[in-house]
Amino acid sequence: MVLVRELAVLSIVVPAVAALLLWAWPEPARPHVPVPQLVSVRGEDRVMFYADLVPLQEGLKPLPLLVTGRASNGAKGALLQEWPGFHAEAQFIGTAVSVRFEDNVNRWRVLIDNGRSGMIELSRPGVNDLRIRGLTAGAHHIRVEKISESSMPTSFGGILIDGDSEALPAPRARPRLIEFIGDSDTVGFANTALRRDCTEDEVFSATDTSRSFGPKVAEALDADFRMVARSGIGLVRNYEGVTPQSTMTTRYPLALPSDPAAGRLADRPADIVVTALGSNDFGSSFTESEPWADHEALSRDFAAALIAFLRDRVRENPGAIQVLLAFGEYGKPLLVPYQQAEAALKADGQQAVLITLPKLDRSACFWHPSAGDHDLIASWLTTAISPLVQ
Incomplete structure (x- = not known):
């Protein structure tokens, strides 16, 4: 009987203490706004x-x-x-x-x-x-x-x-150039934020592309970096299906993604190309106007588009190492196309490597990768690429 009473007391006290700790635990700091000019x-x-x-x-x-x-x-x-x-x-x-x-x-x-x-x-x-x-x-x-x-x-x-x-003459370029192709995860969207709920001004304050995984990898490999990335963009569909005419497939060649008529200045071919697309293709539900019935159908189209997209990057960057960066949290619908793309490039005689990331913390604004996530991604990429460039 005593044991029953003790268990009953514990059943009340433990949740109460837990609730008190949760209430008393300080929330992560909000990004500082406005940003000083x-x-x-x-x-x-x-x-x-x-x-x-x-x-x-x-x-x-x-x-x-x-x-x-x-x-x-x-x-x-x-x-x-x-x-x-x-x-x-x-x-x-x-x-x-x-x-x-x-x-x-x-x-x-x-x-x-x-x-x-x-x-x-x-x-x-x-x-x-x-x-x-x-x-x-x-x-x-x-x-x-x-x-x-x-x-x-x-x-x-x-x-x-x-x-x-x-x-004085312009500085000499670093011996290697790495191109990073992706979406907001590559941009470093709000990567310095410590919380997931943010205002537009807080996102602006917390975004620092120089602290995203791309520049970190470039620095570790004594390389320079070029980014072709945009928040919300996907390879065959953008987040929530918006602006279907403006996927990476159509935006990639442009000097200015919002001005297709602008002439693009010549730039240096990349020695390494890192492609990290798919979060927006698979990260939201379909709208009624989209042609896919399910993720299996989308996965088939994504695979074909990814192989074609990467073969275009091979033609533009002859001899470049093609690094395929897959976010494993999206499962087989994204992973299988990346595996097929790696196999296709290797069958073409290209040097290709697939890196599948583990589940990320994503504690920055709107579930974007945190600074720690970017450090993790940079570490995985650097470890995978280093043996290929020695």
Whole structure:
């Protein structure tokens, strides 16, 4: 009888304690909003430099650039860009440099001497020059990288100097280029967030493409990276079946995904191509207007489209290693097409490798991969690719 009473008490106390702990446990912090328009951080040399946004300056001289990422010609020598991960680098001798923007959409990071001499982060800089002064006299390297996802094309007006500085040749490209093809998981959508429920402003604040798995893999392999990725996009169907005419199959060739008429500037063939599509194809239910009755039918079409898509990438990047990155959480409807695609490429005589990811934590906004997930994916990719490039 005593035992029964004790069990009865425990049956009440344990759930109550659990509920109390759940109530008292602090919720993850929300992403900080709004993002400051300009933040400067001193580098390791601790030299005080000055950075401010000013109206477009006259008489500046453009530096030769190493540009990585899809782009189209804009006005007055500017570059129009929209795909994520766009970045440009230059070198100069002097104490001052400027970066020109026409952009009310994106976040940017500017690194001087790989951050040793300073770092600046910008949010929606507008039609302005970022003017940087007070650097140590001598030679400097500057890198300007977009870390947010564009919803439309914006203009990058280059890196410029005045008459007191001297231009140096553009930096030499790294020995390898890796192209990452994917969706929001590749972009790094809200990857720095610590919670799943987010506002639009919080997503903007928490997205940092430079901390997604692609740039991490490139850094580990002493390579550069190019991204052809977009949130919501799929290979044969987009998330929830929206804009069926704008899947990766039709958007991939474009310089600007929202402007099919824009001319695409020539870019370097990739040495490694990582394709990570399918989350949006299989991650939502069908609408009445879509042609698939079930995931089995979609899987068959996805397989055929994936093989054709990858063979196009082989033709554009001769000799490149084709890395197929499959998100295992979507099961056989996605995994079987990736297995068939790997087999087809190998039968064609191509070097191909399939990596199947385990179930991810997905604790960032709207169930997107967290920073820890991106670290995990980068580790798996680096481990798989490293033996192939030695």
